[in-house]
Amino acid sequence: MGQLVTATAYPADVAVVEGLRRGSDATFGALIDRHQGSMLRVAAVYVADRNAAEDVVQETWMAVIRGIDRFDGRSSIKTWIFRILTNRAKTMGRRASRVVPISSLNGSRDGPAVDPDHFFDTRHPYWPGHWCNPPSRWAEGPEDRVATKDAVGAVLRAIAALPSAQREVVTLRDVECWTAVEVCDALDLSETNQRVLLHRARSKVRRQLEDHYEDSCGR
Incomplete structure (x- = not known):
């Protein structure tokens, strides 16, 4: 017999867990x-292609069914x-030799999220460490730009190029709209x-998006 679920912590989950333990198809x-779509996107952070991601998701659902009595x-x-x-x-x-380097977790070997040339030297007499060359203002508002199909594609390509730990965090926070606690x-x-992983990821995505629009404006 499965363990009782603590009703006070996550009351919305009680009915779900009870239904799974009863074998409810609904x-x-x-x-x-x-959750299927989010699971595929998160699995894709670690594996080489969609087929592998689908296999991971399938294995996960089987593990959920087998392990629900222990939840x-x-x-x-x-x-x-x-x-x-x-x-x-x-x-x-x-197994597929796609090991995540430890540097992607702590950023110790990662380049700066924003080009240091954008900032005054730390010894500047008035504005040490402040922006001297802030991100360029786009001709249209960011909301208008990001709403375009072209911009969405640029953002997704930028996310795909991130180190895996950063890609996972920014995918959950900004694509799946999870909270920091979750x-x-x-x-x-x-x-x-x-917070550090998210900041680095967002900075790199913004930088890539700026480069994308600068290239577009130059054509």
């Missing part, structure tokens, strides 16, 4: 509809599912590490 189908409610059901997913995706990625719980990150 509950399982609703869970798939809610104890200390995290949300979504967090629990994505922890299973990322662990399996990392394992498959390692990302930290799902990826087992400290709040500080999550």
Whole structure:
């Protein structure tokens, strides 16, 4: 018999967990509809192609069914599912010799998120470390630009080029609209590490988007 789920922490999950333990097809189908797309995108951070990502997601759902009796409610059901997913995706990625370098986690060998030439020297008498060459203002508002198909493609290409840890965090935060707490719980990150990875990722994406529009305007 499965453990009781703590109703006070994540009350919305109680009915879901109970339905899964009863073998409810409706509950399982609703869970798939809610998370399948996000799971594929996160799995793709670690594995080489969509087929491999689909395999990871399939294995994750099977693990959810097999392990639901051991779910104890200390995290949300979504967090629990994505922890299973990322662990399996990392394992498959390692098997395919796509090991994530440790530098992508702590940024120790990563280049600066923004070109240092954009800032005054730290010894500047009035504005040490401040912008001397801020990001260029686009002719249209960023919202108008990003709304275009061309801009969306540029953003997705920029995200795809990020180190995997940064790509995972920015995908969950800015593509899937997760909260910082959810990302930290799902990826087992400290709040500080999550914030640093997100800042680096967003800075690089913005820089790539600026380069994209500068090239477009120059043509």
